Amino acid sequence: MNQKKDFSPTVKKLKDVPMDLIDNTSQFESYLKTKTFTKLYDEMLWGEGPCYVPHKDMLVWSDNPNNRMLKLINNKVSEFRNPSNFCNGNTLDNDENLISCSHGGRCIYRTKDYINTTTLVNSYQGKKLNSPNDVVVKTDGSIWFTDPPYGILSDYEGYPGKQEYGGCYVFRYDPILKKLDVVLEDMDRPNGIA
Numbered sequence: 012m013n014q015k016k017d018f019s020p021t022v023k024k025l026k027d028v029p030m031d032l033i034d035n036t037s038q039f040e041s042y043l044k045t046k047t048f049t050k051l052y053d054e055m056l057w058g059e060g061p062c063y064v065p066h067k068d069m070l071v072w073s074d075n076p077n078n079r080m081l082k083l084i085n086n087k088v089s090e091f092r093n094p095s096n097f098c099n100g101n102t103l104d105n106d107e108n109l110i111s112c113s114h115g116g117r118c119i120y121r122t123k124d125y126i127n128t129t130t131l132v133n134s135y136q137g138k139k140l141n142s143p144n145d146v147v148v149k150t151d152g153s154i155w156f157t158d159p160p161y162g163i164l165s166d167y168e169g170y171p172g173k174q175e176y177g178g179c180y181v182f183r184y185d186p187i188l189k190k191l192d193v194v195l196e197d198m199d200r201p202n203g204i205a
Contacts, residue, residue, distance in 0.1 A: 052081065052088045060101035060145070062109065067125070071109065073098045075168045078115070091125075097162055097169045100145035100204075104186075105152050112143035114162025114169035119143050119154060119184065132184050132191050138175035142168075145204045154184040155194065157201035 052058075055074035058081075062071050070083040071091050080098050082091040092098070097115035104110050109122040110131075117140045118133035131154065133140055142162025147155050159179045162169025181195040181204065195201065 051083060055081065059099050060112070062101040062103060064103065064107065064109070064125075066107055071101055073101060073111075075099050075114065080111075097142075099162070099168075100143070100156070102146050102148050104148045104154070105150070110146055110148060110154060112146050112156060114142035114144070117142055117162070117169075117172070119146060119156055131186055132182075132189075135176050135180070135182070135191055135193075139172070140176075141174055141179060144202055147204050152186060154186060155181065155204055156184070157181050157204050159200040159202055161200070 056076040057074070059073045059075050063069070064071060068084065071080060072082075073080050073095060075097055078095055078097050079093040080091040080095045080101075081088055095111075095115075096113045098111045098113050100112040102110050104121065109125065111120055111122065113120055116130065116133065119131045120128045121131055122128050141158045141160045144157045144159050144161060146157075149155060157179075158181070160174055163172035163174065165171060178196055179198060179200050180193050181198065181201050183192045183194050184190070185192075
């Protein structure tokens with residue numbers, strides 16, 4: 012008998028989530044090189060936006076409700092950025108700079124040299140973005156991201172605020188032309204992008 016899984020904010024740490032969430036069907040197993048899973052870290056509310064940085068041999072991810080980013084280097088986890096302005100999704104651009112979604116800053120920003128940040132886009136037609144959530148960079152350098160309201164609904168994963176442009180869109184940003192275009196506008200709360 013399948014039990015309903017609780018993913019509400021009351022689940023405080025990964026170790027509190029049942030590990031039987033992994034589907035062990037043969038179809039899933041065909042994609043795995045190993046059937047062994049190793050827990051890397053469990054002292055976060057939830058992990059989002061994992062991003063591997065090859066030239067640093069580093070894994071970076073967000074612990075959004077704790078307003079921080081973490082990194083894994085040489086099998087050791089430490090803080091990458093604290094506070095992170097409620098960072099969520101992360102990816103690399105074609106120059107291996109980290110591109111991140113900030114719920115708190117209501118923006119997409121670039122981290123160059125893994126120190127200095129630059130806001131790339133924070134508004135659409137003069138109105139603030141909601142709370143950029145997930146991001147991917149296409150081979151042409153364009154940045155595609157989702158913009159649901161999660162980070163402006165409460166102070167749990169951002170700062171309370173109002174939707175300014177009247178929707179929740181999927182956007183394409185051209186960092187060369189500094190141009191933001193709507194790709195999809197008929198979604199309720201877009202989340203996840205690949």
